[in-house]
Amino acid sequence: MKESSASALKEWAVVDEALATGRVSLLVRKGGIHERAGDFDVEHGEFWIFPSGWHQNPEDLAAELHPLLNAIGPQPRGTVPFRTYCVVDGVHRIESPEVLDRIQGLHPLSPPAAHYRFNYRNRPYVHALLVRAYRLDEAVALPDVHRYEGCVSWVALDQPIPTAGLRPVLTDEEFAAVRKDILDRLGAPVPIAHDPSR
Numbered sequence: 001m002k003e004s005s006a007s008a009l010k011e012w013a014v015v016d017e018a019l020a021t022g023r024v025s026l027l028v029r030k031g032g033i034h035e036r037a038g039d040f041d042v043e044h045g046e047f048w049i050f051p052s053g054w055h056q057n058p059e060d061l062a063a064e065l066h067p068l069l070n071a072i073g074p075q076p077r078g079t080v081p082f083r084t085y086c087v088v089d090g091v092h093r094i095e096s097p098e099v100l101d102r103i104q105g106l107h108p109l110s111p112p113a114a115h116y117r118f119n120y121r122n123r124p125y126v127h128a129l130l131v132r133a134y135r136l137d138e139a140v141a142l143p144d145v146h147r148y149e150g151c152v153s154w155v156a157l158d159q160p161i162p163t164a165g166l167r168p169v170l171t172d173e174e175f176a177a178v179r180k181d182i183l184d185r186l187g188a189p190v191p192i193a194h195d196p197s198r
Helices: 013-020 067-072 097-102 111-122 172-186
Strands: 004-012 026-029 046-052 079-094 126-143 154-162
Touching: 004 013, 004 079, 013 046, 013 067, 013 079, 013 126, 026 111, 046 154, 079 172, 097 111, 097 172, 111 126, 126 154, 126 172
Parallel strands: 004 046
Antiparallel strands: 004 154, 026 126, 046 079, 079 126
């Protein structure tokens, strides 16, 4: 793990809560409207979660995660709280709706939302990121600057946040069991090489 990182992935605040409490270890991504080349790329092997309320629609959230919506409360104004750090364990390109259905319940999206992303722009695939989540006991708040706005996945923070004090959300044994379940359900999707040093 890096000593600090200025790399952040935008996710719904409720997904930040789900990762920080060990409810999910799998993220399904397609790409933001303003993504480079119109597609999502795993640009970093480690990153902070940038919690956002934009486009956070209960209908798009897996039903089992709905109780977390009450736990997160309103988003702070003027600052962004960073507490969840992810290390990528594996990246897979899912090109089959049947495989997408098999991982339902292991990622934060409702079935309609997952399939909408799968078919977005008539390009039938999504990326599945298996991540090991870590969290700080106290979030680090950074100013929410104008540069961070926009429908993009990745944000380069104005200053790196130290990773000292992070603790794993799941034990090694718990994560190994979750990892096995996810990989078993994925079967043999197309793996995507990523540079963990990024």
